[in-house]
Amino acid sequence: METLTLLAQGFAVAATPENLMIALIGCFLGTVVGLLPGLGPINGVAILLPIAFAMKLPPESALILLCAVYAGCEYGGRISAILLNVPGDAGAVMTTLDGYPLAKKGLAGPALSMSAVASFTGAMVATLGIVAFAPLLAEWAIAFGPAEYFVLMVLALSCLGGLVGDSLPKAMIACLIGLLLSTVGIDSNSGVYRFTFDMLHLADGIPFIVIVIGLFAVSEILLMLQGLHANPEPIALSGRMMFNLKEFMLAKWTMLRSAVAGFFIGVLPGAGATIASAMCYASERRMAGKDHQFGEGDMRGVAAPEAANNASANGSLVPMLTLGVPGSGTTAVMMGALTLYNITPGPTLFQDQPVIVWGLIASLFIANVMLLVMNIPLIRVFVKFLSIPVWLLVPGVAAISMVGVYAVHGNTFDLIVGVLVGALGYALRVMNFPIAPFILGFVLGDMMEQNLRRALSISDGEIGVLFSSPIAIGLWVAAIAMLVGPRVARMLDSRRAVAQA
Secondary structure: HHHHHHHHHHHHHOOOOHHHHHHHHHHHHHHHHHHOOHHHHHHHHHHHHHHHHHHHHHHHHHHHHHHHHHHHHHHHHHHHHHHHOOOOOOOHHHOHHHHHEEEEEEOOHHHHHHHHHHHHHHHHHHHHHHHHHHHHHHHHHHHHHHHHHHHHHHHHHHHHOOOOOOHHHHHHHHHHHHHHHHHOOEEEOOOOEOOOOOOOHHHHOOOOHHHHHHHHHHEEEEEEHOOOOOOOOOOOOOOOOOHHHHHHHHHHHHHHHHHHHHHHHHHHHOOHHHHHHHHHHHHHHHOOOOOOOOOOHHHHHHHHHHHHHHHHHHHHHHHHHEEEHHHHHHHHHHHHHHHOOOOOOOOOOHHOHHHHHHHHHHHHHHHHHHHHHHHOOOOOHHHHHHHOOOHHHHHHHHHOOOOOOHHHHHOOHHHHHHHHHHHHHHHHOOOOOOOOHHHHHHHHHHHHHHHHHHHHHOOOOOOHHOOOOOHHHHHHHHHHHHHHHHHHHHHHHHHOOOOOO
């Protein structure tokens, strides 16, 4: 009953005319950013973060704007994936496998409408999950001390490393680069300057927004320029615009299963929408048996990844709000927004800032209804955005990104660092290094160091404090399972296949 009362208070905050307008603007901008190939939610949120702060929006309104952009990007990413076979972000990669074949069959309209409903289903299931589980997780998280927080962050990185497939060495290298960059600046314990090269601009470390804009936006610009002559033409929509009852009945349980699975995958720090969509797509393909058209144009192949990645995106808010651990790169940016307002996410956030938290949760319900109503009628309009020539799109993205970087401190040094980080990100992406471990390593690096030092200080330097509580032991076991489990499963599958051959 108390939860319902708090949720009602949240709706009172989110339903004010100002916040409704902010949510609507955020949904539209997020959808536009999401449908532009390669940008994705982290760029949309990172670009609007300094703008929201510069406009002096109150914290609840700023978070509502960023969450609306986040949700809109998750919706919009499917549009270019279906129409152009170019995913708007990494979470929409699996959508291309069946979405584009459906578009080539003349069923782009039904595919887009099915993906909109699946996205809505996944987001609503996950938001209900936040209402049901987030307060419970927040109460449980109060038992976490410095040692438990350190091991939790090890688990966050292990979740990502254990699910990246065969690229674990590359994921570890990317994570280590992020951890290294997080140590730049003054050591908060000793006051020693670390890796600043006598540059005063680096005394406070590398600004997070500079890292995000450089790593994602600038590197994406370089990739877009590299593929300048490989710009596909939009596919013209034809025939019906909505899926029929038979298609809905075929995909309804797929949507629900993928939404529930995606939410719980999203709650795992570091897992993310990409992993959720891939796992749910593979699971639904196996469950379909031999009687399916997965990979050739199956509505379930659109419904599964879209429900999963939207549920995972919302689920990633749970560890951010309750534990202070970003569940994804985008929620890591949103953590930066909280710190700009001197708000510390963590176990006491629900008690200290109930208006902000429940207003944010209520806005997720409102934003997803807005997105469903907006997306289906505007399918034809969204296609026109994809006709923007690359020669105009590249400098536009560059200008917006550099304004976001310059707005942090108002100096050109950040622009130089942003470009250098962008060049590093470009090199990593060309060599197929995953970027998510980089950003999570950077975000978690400082927190890992501080909690490790606190734990060792409390225990007079005894390393055993990291293994002294049941929670810490359970987290260590989970971290090892995340690293080893997927590889053991693949080895067993390989042996089974050899034995059957």
